[in-house]
């Protein structure tokens with residue numbers, strides 16, 4: 001019988017590594033790895049994590065609005081939909097946090113489920129925000145089907161102030177806590193901007209395949225000055 | 240993909256003769272390094288990040304079998320089917336048989352240099368499948384019947400006017416202006432959206448494979464790879480062994496370096512970790528997922544003196560920083576990977592015989608090694624390849640002879656000094672009037688494009704000795 | 715080396731320096747060698763020029779003929795190791811000695827290569843960091859000057875500010891910087907004759923930037939680059955004088971620039 005590609009490759013790896021590596025136990029390898037530690041994160045544009053987060057979202061060509069609580073978030077979303085689409089149509093995953101919001105107060109009519117081709121706006125409730133890169137984190141499942149991040153024209157994202165962490169390592173720490181071994185979802189998505197391309201004439205254009213706009217709503221008591229400061233920071237450093 | 244690297248010099252001449260494209264490349268060579276430098280500076284200690292990833296890579300490569308086995312176990316546990324492919328042919332036929340098992344007709348592909356390497360599209364198309372590239376740059380060159388000129392921006396060599404004409408020819412959409420870049424993007428978006436929705440199979444590459452949980456990391460700005468990974472019922476990830484990293488945090492460190500080096504962003508719009516087919520809680524996503532791990536000589540490279548090239552994270556920065564790449568463009572290199580990384584990889588993945596010009600397309604200026612996020616000593620690897628050429632006598636016999644004669648003279652200083660002491664005044668006399676010579680026997684390589692500055696006269700050593708100052712021996 | 719101690723006492727600041735002229739300065743432009751000697755002496759060094767020196771062996775090494783480069787390197791090591799310092803008016807040859815010689819050998823020869831590397835200096839770095847030049851007593855140079863950073867000097871020998879600092883100090887000249895100054899000029903040793911079309915394109919970019927800088931005098935620390943740039947400038951008929959930085963630092967040059975007709 002001909003050797004399978006797998007055993008052929010493994011045999012060659014063993015030969016390449018020589019005797020030293022094969023003599024190493026998994027425990028030794030784990031110790032060696034642990035000793036390497038993690039990388040140092042990027043310097044944040046501001047000491048305040050939320051300001052840094054907002055500044056980076058803006059640098060990533062996203063837009064940011066503040067909402068003191070979920071009731072205000074509903075009004076912010078309603079206003080956004082009306083200004084952009086002159087409708088109050090919205091699609092959102094079956095996220096209990098979204099379902100529990102007083103949508104009727106703003107006349108918004110969410111459809112709960114997966115986004116379809118042609119949907120104008122989809123709303124996600126992010127699990128985390130990352131100040132270091134201005135990203136939000138979602139994962140796939142009933143609460144946020146993967147396509148909801150990708151198919152709509154506009155992607156609206158709610159994120160709680162207290163869920164904004166400083167670095168990518170902090171984000172993974174939280175993800176590991178919230179997703180114990182074995183409950184890993186199909187996809188974990190870091191989103192840091194609208195869908196964009198610079199493939200033609202190196203000119204940046206939004207809406208390559210997915211959302212043309214990416215609108216982040218920071219939920220919680222954030223002073224308006226914080227957002228103003230983030231805007232100044234973004235203007236100063238530029239993309 | 241057919242290799243034409245043995246025609247590097249002709250390709251280069253043709254590229255240099257096209258001023259429009261040359262200017263496009265010069266702009267790339269000017270602005271991309273600025274974007275990268277600004278991003279690295281904003282990061283803080285970018286160098287420490289570089290060193291950290293290098294250490295993790297060394298560790299991973301040393302224990303590649305361990306991590307590969309771990310990745311396979313975890314990926315299987317996640318419900319993936321994992322395939323190994325020793326050769327490009329094995330990868331191609333594995334993909335084809337998966338497609339055929341599902342009776343698939345349409346395949347949507349995300350950007351994948353690995354499948355360029357194996358020429359997967361040709362293989363699938365010959366079997367009657369519709370394969371559509373969904374990265375905008377890849378889509379453009381696929382429509383044009385071309386190959387990528389850059390590993391990050393495959394169609395950056397094409398002008399808006401060219402792309403406009405291409406779309407007018409290829410898309411039967413009637414009269415339309417199509418004059419702005421945004422019009423091009425919008426038209427492609429409409430066409431490709433249909434493809435995402437109809438494709439039965441999605442194919443993507445991976446920027447990293449995470450051993451601890453069997454997931455694959457995908458980094459894009461367009462989101463096309465994510466659409467390929469979320470919409471079609473079958474997903475195939477085509478990747479290579481050396482993408483493996485131990486932990487998600489390591490993949491994140493790679494991502495930090497990759498994106499800043501490639502485009503100057505802190506993070507691309509989409510960084511996704513996909514682990515397998517639909518779970519109970521999912522309402523979308525593929526029902527079946529495959530991961531194909533290609534070797535194609537990586538294990539040989541790992542065992543060779545060139546193993547560091549396996550650390551390459553395909554950021555394209557060495558291309559943008561290489562004045563030779565910027566001068567002649569990616570197509571001159573005649574295969575999938577251009578620029579410094581390509582000049583190392585092409586001989587290793589194809590053969591030195593077919594690509595012996597590439598290791599010479601380097602001035603050892605060191606700019607690529609200075610910025611390579613994976614800290615790969617590219618000029619040293621290229622020099623090693625030249626050494627191999629020399630040992631295997633693949634360089635021109637005239638060169639070898641010339642160098643040997645030169646080296647012989649260097650080992651006979653008295654003779655060298657007598658001969659040069661005689662020759663230089665002659666050359667000086669010949670160039671007395673103009674100060675330089677327009678032609679010189681045996682030096683057409685120089686005088687074809689440059690004057691040869693005349694020597695001043697007698698050599699330094701002779702003049703200095705005349706003054707009685709040269710040290711014979713240290714006392 | 716027997717009565718080293720008393721000698722040190724007597725001469726105190728006098729450093730025992732061997733000049734490695736480099737093959738290009740030896741053959742093409744001896745005035746660079748003489749300028750280097752003058753500068754080193756002005757900086758208080760006792761300068762020796764070991765006989766039997768030819769070349770550092772880069773052509774063979776960079777072309778992949780390591781077997782030919784090894785004996786050349788051994789000869790250089792033997793010739794220069796008796797001195798306190800080795801100074802070279804070229805970043806590229808200095809880089810060869812410092813970065814590449816040690817990689818050629820193992821064992822004893824490697825140790826000797828490393829020892830030589832430890833005391834080998836590029837000229838302008840030596841004149842700023844080891845044996846600083848005294849303040850000059852001469853008129854400032856009256857010319858618009860730009861400077862080309864040779865790649866090996868820049869990346870292997872960390873030469874960047876030193877020549878600029880010396881030009882300011884010694885000649886009262888502030889360098890008009892080239893755009894994209896850290897990009898290679900296309901010389902690359904044998905590269906320039908193996909791939910002349912690409913090499914000349916690179917030289918053209920550099921020369922265009924030099925002209926755009928408004929300078930009339932283009933200086934550099936590596937004769938390889940300077941011959942390439944001067945040769946291409948002459949072919950294009952550009953009004954640009956090209957010289958090694960040592961020529962200007964040692965005194966207002968009287969002879970013609972590289973590739974220029976005799977005055």
Ligand code: SF4
Nearest residue numbers: 551552554555557611
């Ligand atoms: S060799 Fe280095 S710089 Fe070049 S693509 Fe690979 S990682 Fe990027």
